[in-house]
Amino acid sequence: MKIRSSNYFTRLLMYSLLIGSIPVIIVGIISYFKASSIVQDKVNQSSMATLQQTQLRVEQTLKTIDHSVTQYISSPLVVNAMSLPYSAAHYQVYNEMYQNMVRSQTFELTINNMTVVNLKGKWGVDNNNIFTFDDVRNLDHLLRYEKLPSFSLWVTDEDKSSPSISLVKKIPLNSLKANGLAIVTIAESQLASLLAADNQIGSIMVMDKDYRLLSRSDRKIQQSGFEQLVAEMQRRNETEGQFNVELDGDNTTVIVRKSSYNDWIYVSAIFIKDITRDSRSIGWVTLFVCLLMVLITGGLALLGSRNFYRPVRKLAATIASRFGDPPDEARTDEFTMIGCRLQSMLQTESRLLAQLTGQVRELKQFFVMKLIRGEEKESQLPARLKEYGYHADWNWYAVLAIQIDFLERSRYSENDRDLLLFAIANIVGELIPAEERLDSVLLEQSQITVVGGAVTTDVEYKNRLFAVAELIQRTVLQYLKLHISIGISRPQNQLVDISISAKQALEALRYRIRFGAESVLFIDDVQPEDLVSSVFPHRAAKELYDAVKLAERTRADELLERCIGLIFEEQADWRQYRMALVRLYTILTELGQSEITADTKKNTDAEFPPDQEKQLFDRLLDLKSQEEIRFWFSETVITPIMRRLEHQRKSHVKKISDQLTDMIHQNFDTELTLEACAKQLNYHPNHLGPLFSREKGISFSEYLQNYRLQMAKQWLVETDMKIGDIADRLTYTNPQNFIRFFRKMENMTPGQYRDLHCHQKK
Numbered sequence: 045m046k047i048r049s050s051n052y053f054t055r056l057l058m059y060s061l062l063i064g065s066i067p068v069i070i071v072g073i074i075s076y077f078k079a080s081s082i083v084q085d086k087v088n089q090s091s092m093a094t095l096q097q098t099q100l101r102v103e104q105t106l107k108t109i110d111h112s113v114t115q116y117i118s119s120p121l122v123v124n125a126m127s128l129p130y131s132a133a134h135y136q137v138y139n140e141m142y143q144n145m146v147r148s149q150t151f152e153l154t155i156n157n158m159t160v161v162n163l164k165g166k167w168g169v170d171n172n173n174i175f176t177f178d179d180v181r182n183l184d185h186l187l188r189y190e191k192l193p194s195f196s197l198w199v200t201d202e203d204k205s206s207p208s209i210s211l212v213k214k215i216p217l218n219s220l221k222a223n224g225l226a227i228v229t230i231a232e233s234q235l236a237s238l239l240a241a242d243n244q245i246g247s248i249m250v251m252d253k254d255y256r257l258l259s260r261s262d263r264k265i266q267q268s269g270f271e272q273l274v275a276e277m278q279r280r281n282e283t284e285g286q287f288n289v290e291l292d293g294d295n296t297t298v299i300v301r302k303s304s305y306n307d308w309i310y311v312s313a314i315f316i317k318d319i320t321r322d323s324r325s326i327g328w329v330t331l332f333v334c335l336l337m338v339l340i341t342g343g344l345a346l347l348g349s350r351n352f353y354r355p356v357r358k359l360a361a362t363i364a365s366r367f368g369d370p371p372d373e374a375r376t377d378e379f380t381m382i383g384c385r386l387q388s389m390l391q392t393e394s395r396l397l398a399q400l401t402g403q404v405r406e407l408k409q410f411f412v413m414k415l416i417r418g419e420e421k422e423s424q425l426p427a428r429l430k431e432y433g434y435h436a437d438w439n440w441y442a443v444l445a446i447q448i449d450f451l452e453r454s455r456y457s458e459n460d461r462d463l464l465l466f467a468i469a470n471i472v473g474e475l476i477p478a479e480e481r482l483d484s485v486l487l488e489q490s491q492i493t494v495v496g497g498a499v500t501t502d503v504e505y506k507n508r509l510f511a512v513a514e515l516i517q518r519t520v521l522q523y524l525k526l527h528i529s530i531g532i533s534r535p536q537n538q539l540v541d542i543s544i545s546a547k548q549a550l551e552a553l554r555y556r557i558r559f560g561a562e563s564v565l566f567i568d569d570v571q572p573e574d575l576v577s578s579v580f581p582h583r584a585a586k587e588l589y590d591a592v593k594l595a596e597r598t599r600a601d602e603l604l605e606r607c608i609g610l611i612f613e614e615q616a617d618w619r620q621y622r623m624a625l626v627r628l629y630t631i632l633t634e635l636g637q638s639e640i641t642a643d644t645k646k647n648t649d650a651e652f653p654p655d656q657e658k659q660l661f662d663r664l665l666d667l668k669s670q671e672e673i674r675f676w677f678s679e680t681v682i683t684p685i686m687r688r689l690e691h692q693r694k695s696h697v698k699k700i701s702d703q704l705t706d707m708i709h710q711n712f713d714t715e716l717t718l719e720a721c722a723k724q725l726n727y728h729p730n731h732l733g734p735l736f737s738r739e740k741g742i743s744f745s746e747y748l749q750n751y752r753l754q755m756a757k758q759w760l761v762e763t764d765m766k767i768g769d770i771a772d773r774l775t776y777t778n779p780q781n782f783i784r785f786f787r788k789m790e791n792m793t794p795g796q797y798r799d800l801h802c803h804q805k806k
Contacts, residue, residue: 057349064341072334079326087314088286091246092299095312098248102238103305106198109155109228110211114196116148117215117226122160126215126223130167130176138167138174145169156208156231160215162224163190189225190214198306200258208232209258235259246297246314253307265313266292273298273313288316356382408432408483416443416485416492418543425539435479438496440505440535441542444513445549446472446491449527449561449668456526464524465491471519476512490550494542505535506566513564529556529563529668554618560669572615580624581610588628589635595686595693604677608670622665625673629664632681700725700732701739705747712751713773718744753789756782760798767794 116122125141128134141160149155149171161168166177177183189199195214210229214222239248240261248261255274265273269291276289276298283302288295295316302309360381411428414420420428429436446468451458468491469484482494497508513530520528531552533545548567555570556563588603611624660680667673707721721744722729736744752774759765765773771782786794 057345060345060349061342064345065338068334068337068341072330075330079330087245088297088299091297091312091314092286095248095299095301095310098239098241099301099303099310101241102235102250102310103303105238106211106306109230110196112148113158113211113213113226113228114217116144117160117213117224118217119144122224122226123216126162126164128162129165130162135174138169141169142174146171155228156234157229159186159227159229160224161186161227163187164223186225186227189227190222195222198308200252200256209235232259236261245318246312249311249313251309251311253309255309258308264315268292273311277309277311291315404432405483409485412482412492412494413485413487415482415494415539415542416487416546418540420540422538422540429539434482435496437498438539439498440537441494441496441539441545442505442509442535443533443542443545443549444472444493444495444509444516445531445533445546445553446493446516446528447489447531447553447556447668449529449556450672454526461489462486464526465489467524468516468520468526468528469493471523472516475515475519487546488550490553492546492549494545496539502535509566510564517562517564527561529553529561529565531556532564532566534567551618556668557618557621557670557673558612558615560671572617578624579611579614579616579620580627581607584610585628585631589631592632592682592685593635593689595690597686600682600686601678604682605674608674608677612670625664625667628677629660629681632677632685635685697735697739700727701736704732704736704744705740708748708751712748712755713775715775716748749785753786756786756794757790757797760794761801770794 121137121140121144125134125137128137145158145160149158157171159168159170168175168177168180180186189210189212192199192212192214195218197212199210199212200208208229208231210227213226213228215224215226216222235250236259239250239259247264249265249270250258250260251274252258255277257270272291273289273296276287277300280287282300284300286297286299288297290296291313297314297316299312299314300309301311363382411420411432426436446465448461448464448468451461456464465486469486472484472491472493473481476493476495480495480497484491484493486492495509495512497505509532513532516530517528520526531549533548533552536542536545552565552567552570555565559565559570584603584607588600588607591600591603607628611621611628663676663680667676703725704721707724708716718733719729722732725732733744736747740747742750756770756774759770759773760767767783768779771779774782776782776785783793786792786797790797792800
């Protein structure tokens with residue numbers, strides 16, 4: 045078959061690849077973007093947390109410095125020193141202030157310089173020395189802090205060369221009119237180190253409330269980018285939040301927090317490209333996994349497509365080899381070809397159905413046969429009944445099973461049985477109205493008819509079916525000259541249970557063996573309610589056994605009739621009747637086998653061949669009436685057995701008589717008696733004598749005398765023995781007795797007999 049090569053396989057493979065690959069690609073893309081979004085969210089959350097930690101750490105440091113300075117300037121030493129002028133006499137106070145100042149500046153506070161100025165006394169102390177205003181070159185820069193509006197404030201040094209952040213406190217505290225100033229300076233680099241301590245990605249910046257840069261963790265953001273950031277922050281004017289902005293041409297995520305401590309603004313700026321760096325690695329991994337899954341899906345799709353395509357290919361090849369190549373329009377793919385051939389087959393089926401329309405009767409019989417066998421589904425019965433024109437409104441359903449009683453004594457042969465059953469089916473169809481029956485079928489050499497009706501009581505049911513059965517019997521006898529028996533089942537309420545009724549009807553016919561030919565047998569009437577233990581007549585069977593063994597034919601026939609009558613006298617199951625007959629048959633055949641001797645086996649066909657034995661047994665099980673059973677046992681079993689036993693007895697008598705004859709021939713010249721022979725043969729003389737007489741027609745003594753006479757005549761003619769010697773040889777006490785016996789038998793003396801026969805010989 046030439047099909048445009050495996051188009052269905054190609055489509056199946058492509059469809060499998062698409063089904064397997066598209067979800068993988070979609071899942072990969074979604075996973076990548078979802079992972080990127082999660083990474084960005086995690087980075088933003090981490091940046092927010094880092095910014096918050098950085099703010100807390102910076103503010104903690106600033107607060108610690110503030111607290112330390114506050115403690116220092118609040119000490120009585122510093123407060124009292126603010127009222128002292130600059131004098132050598134107060135050097136001890138100045139020095140103690142210096143020492144306390146140095147001790148208050150721990151390493152953790154990151155203080156670059158601390159200066160305390162006495163505005164009235166015009167002197168001051170810093171980390172390096174004690175000085176007067178005359179020693180300060182930048183005095184105006186120092187004194188400008190006096191004008192600050194707050195008594196404590198963080199300020200930024202404008203010196204571009206070395207930017208720093210200072211905490212300015214007025215002395216005394218909480219007084220706008222200051223006697224002195226405490227100035228603590230922190231280098232911007234030290235603050236930048238605090239900002240960069242935990243920062244791993246992006247830049248952290250600190251601005252004052254006027255968006256002036258105080259410090260930053262690194263220099264990633266250029267001045268132009270910083271100006272863009274400040275402009276965006278001023279536009280938004282948010283104290284806290286997150287937004288995206290383009291800085292120096294790069295998309296940047298900005299997180300803003302404003303401090304409530306000193307109004308500084310903490311800013312974290314993270315470039316999107318730094319965030320997506322990890323996402324890109326996730327993307328490559330996702331791409332690799334997706335490609336691997338696509339390859340695996342492709343392999344599985346190829347393997348699966350081959351497995352799914354294999355039966356299609358085989359089916360297409362089978363159809364092509366059976367029906368030949370399809371037309372050109374059906375060669376596009378395998379299913380088109382299969383569909384074309386299937387359509388052709390359906391058209392053929394339609395033609396066959398059209399042809400079967402005229403064979404409705406056969407179809408109806410087929411339906412009934414399936415119904416009887418229990419092969420029809422209950423759900424399909426209404427449609428089937430309507431299709432075949434049967435009535436479906438019966439209240440009960442039953443089965444009539446009809447069998448021919450016998451053909452041996454009729455004008456028909458066994459070859460005519462099927463034809464006769466067909467004729468009976470036609471008669472039944474004529475006698476039972478079509479609305480009360482289904483079509484008749486043949487089953488197990490029986491004609492089966494399903495009947496139904498509207499009667500409701502058992503009496504009406506039995507009367508109706510009994511009348512129908514008798515009418516069928518009379519009609520068959522009238523037209524076909526045949527005797528038939530009919531088995532009738534119990535009524536069923538459901539048609540689907542008719543298979544049970546068929547078995548019951550056939551079961552009822554089994555009891556014909558008891559009731560005889562031309563019976564109408566209801567299963568309820570013939571089937572016993574209680575089974576008897578046994579129906580076998582042991583005593584009568586033993587007497588029959590003895591009569592057959594003794595070859596008493598008349599008595600055997602009487603006992604056979606008695607046995608069969610006793611077997612069927614009790615109401616029992618048909619299987620028990622059959623078992624009793626089999627047992628009787630076994631007993632009689634065992635008699636025939638047990639009485640067979642070795643000589644009988646050699647000279648007669650004492651045993652049945654195995655195939656003949658099977659035929660006899662099958663025939664026994666097929667007998668249908670007591671008359672048939674009696675006739676069969678008498679002619680087929682008992683007569684052959686008695687014949688064999690008679691032949692055996694004759695063979696036995698002949699053997700014994702021949703043995704006696706041989707003993708006479710060998711021992712005639714001795715004092716031979718019947719008693720001696722009987723003793724030697726282990727028989728009683730009273731049995732041996734009559735047996736020999738019946739076989740030879742002469743008594744033992746007469747046969748012995750005749751044989752001795754024959755031997756005497758032979759010796760007289762053939763030898764020169766004297767008459768006295770012959771008499772002595774033949775056990776006579778004197779020659780005169782021998783001469784008298786010889787004269788009596790031959791009407792001449794022994795001498796005369798010798799002279800006569802010797803003269804004739806010459």
